[in-house]
Amino acid sequence: MISPFNGLMRYLRQENESLMRDLGLLAIVFGTLFFQGLGALPLIDPDEGRYIEIPREMLLRHDFVTPMLNGVKYFEKPPLHYWLNALSLTLFGENEFAARFAGTLCGLLTVLVTYYLGRRLMGRRVGLYAALILGSTGGFLVQARINFTDMTLSFLLTCAFGCFALAQREEERQKGLWYYLFYISMGLAVLAKGLIGIVLPGAVIFLYLLFTKRWRLLAEMRLFTGGLLFFAVCAPWFVLVSLRNPEFPQFFFIHEHFQRFLTKVHHRYQPIWFFVPVLLATLLPWSPLIPAALKRGWTERRGTGATLFLVLWAVVIFAFFSKSSSKLIPYILPVFPPLALLIGAWLERGSSPRSMRWHAVGVGTLLLALGTAAIAYPLTFPKPEIGLPEGVLVGGLFLCQGVAALISGFRGEPVRFLATMAITAYFFCLIAPPVIYARVVPDVANKEFSQAINQKAGKEVRIACYSGYEQGIAFYTHRRVIVVGDPDELTFGRDQGGHAEWFLDFDAFHKLWDSGTPLFTTIKQRDLPKLEANVKTPITVVTKVGRRLLVSNRPVETGQVPANQ
Structure with missing residues (x-):
């Protein structure tokens, strides 16, 4: 009788398994992982609150051209992700599952597209290995389950790069179909996050043509009809939004693209090496294999165009965002699929038993060190973000993975190592993130504040944010929020006029507090003394979440509570 593990290895070694069967099994296995408990936790601000409130306001106003946030124009992103979320809200209602559904679906589809691309370019085993690697990567899973635009962009860029990679093959019989799908995918990527939807594919393809000297591809790329x-896919929205909002082009193209890339105007500057440790951490447990996979892909560049294209896909995007003056962790999500394919190709045909053993030792050692550090963290840091039980759980899972890597790599068999690490990584992703989220997320979410507002604040009560705009409150309460002090990303919308009563400086708000107008206000605990020193009306603490308070200038149903208690 064959054991389940040996059955899995035999399945992984097969080259001629049905395409539809593989896709179905991958969809079930990773669909379970990606969607389990998706709506269990409150929205994680600021991103999740922002990217679900905008589509909610679109549905409320029946206007899908001009994005608005908290009642003001918001032009930092194009609308595709908002449209997908609006459809999700329509199908599933206003809840956390609906807020995350579109992005999570894009994450799952990226795994499936990666499998299909690997199968077509380098064989079934490479495609299957790459899908297992990508789907079991903790950093990819975590970001797929958060509502933001980057996973939607990553899926569409994967489709665009994949369609070009298939179309450019000499033996491809459906070149026209793949090239046209390439242009459609790029158009949708532009609608998802702007000009990088065409800039990144353009840069990669140009370098690919330069290295391969296959300039003749330009003649077969259907540049005119494809253009x-x-x-036709992306221009209509840009034309409509510009006609309705003449201020849009300057803000979107200059401020949100060129100034974001070239300057520190968005206050997201990080050193040029920022994404190196980010990639190492987010692609665990597979990241130690990246150097060998890239090296192998580069050495094979003359034998097959596929590996060179994958190397350029990963390196160009990584270098582009490393050079940018604005950096956030999700920006490098589009490099995950090509790296998964390169690692899968290295495991399938590029790793000798000796090399496999050494790399397994490296992976195992790193995971053992991380496990030890995770257990020690809550014991050694004065104010740890997680408690000892969570530290022991995460650390124990890392230790199990480390031991599994050392044992499975001892024989130098890539398939055994892959199967073992994929299984342990799968269970790590299944167990660890929900436990960590349950501990950390409530302290940064606004659902508890919103529930208190809905229960205790009548329609005559105005809602304010004293310490920066709290994104999720408008979504949960269906109320527009007064922003006190720096409006940050709402500055552009505020400056369009007609919103003076919703954006107050501190002096104006202090006067409003003492005017008799009933207020419920979110405030950071460190800012409470400032409010106390500048108002006369007593401050009532309605509830407290982490280091933030919900306060009011009138007694609440439970009785007035002094602010300093």
Whole structure:
């Protein structure tokens, strides 16, 4: 009788398994992982609150052209992700599952597209290995389950790069189909996050043509008809939004693209090496294999165009965002699929038993060190973000993975190592993130504040944010919020006029507090003394979440509570 593990290895070694069967099994296995408990936790601000409130306001106003947030124009991103979330809200209602559904679906589809691309370019085993690697990567899973635009962009860029990679093959019989799908995918990527939807594919393809000297591909790329199709997909919205909002082009193209890339105007500057440790951490447990996979892909560049294209896909995007003056962790999500394919190709045909053993030792040692550090963290840091039980759980899972890597790599068999690490990584992703989220997320979410507002604040009560705009409150309460002090990302919308009563400086708000107008206000605990020193009306603490308070200038149903208690 064959054991389940040996059955899995035999399945992984097969080259001619049905395409539909593989896709179905991958969809079930990773669909379970990606969607389990998706709506269990409150929205994680600021991103999740922002990217679900905008589509909620679209549905409320029946206007899908001009994005608005808290009642003001918001042009930092194009609308595709908002449209997908609006559809999700329509299908599933206003809840956390609906807020995350579109992005999570894009994450799952990225795994499936990666499998299909690997199968077509380098064989079934490489495609299957890459899908297992990508789907069991903790950093990819975590970001797929958060509502923001980057996973939608990553899926569409994967489709665009994949369609070009298939179309450019000499033996491809459906070149026209793949090229046209390439242009459609780029158009949708532009609608998802702007000009990088065409800049990144353009840069990678240019370098690919330069290295391979296959300039003749330009003649077969359907540049004219494909360009028309690209503009037919993305241009209508840009034209409509510009006609309705003449201020849009300057803000979106200059401020949100060129200034974001070239300057520190968005206050997201990080050193050029920032994404190196980010990639190492987010691609665990597979990240120690990246150097060997890239090296192998580069050495094979003359034998097959596929590996060179994958190397350029990963390196160009990584270098582009490393050079940018604005950096956030999700920006490098589009490099995950090509790296998964390169690692899968290295495991399938590029790793000798000796090399496999050494890399397994490296992976195992790193995971053992991380496990030890995770257990020690809550014991040694004065104010740890997680408690000892969570530290022991995460650390124990890392230790199990480390031991599994050392044992499975001892024989130098890549398939055994892959199967073992994929299984342990899968269970790590299944167990660890929900436990960590349950401990950390409530302290940064606004659901508890919103529930208190809905229960205790009548329609005559105005809601304010004293310490920066709290994104999720408008979504949960269906109320517009007064922003006190720096409006930050709402500055552009505020400056369009007609919103003076919703954006107050501190002096104006202090006067409003003492005017008799009933207020419920969110405030950071460190800012409470400032409010106390500048108002006369007693401050009532309604509830407290982490280091933030919900306060009011009138007694609440439970009785007035002094603010300093």
